[in-house]
Amino acid sequence: MEHQGIEYTVVQTINPSGWKWSFERDGRSPRWGIAFNRAEAISAAQRAISQLLRVQQHE
Secondary structure, three states: OEEOOEEOEEEEEOOOOEEEEEEOOOOOOOEEEEEOOHHHHHHHHHHHHHHHHHHHHOO
16 A cells, blocks of 8 residues: 555454554654554554654654
């Protein structure tokens, strides 16, 4: 999947059950999180990407 030009992944986990999202940017350490369902994971990943891009604009 892609958001604002950054590729991210969303995968279902077994233990604990839920969905994991993750992405990497410019050699920085990966960012990731866990959500209860796929829609929440997608939303969380997109929020994290948007936040990262806002921070990078102000650097």
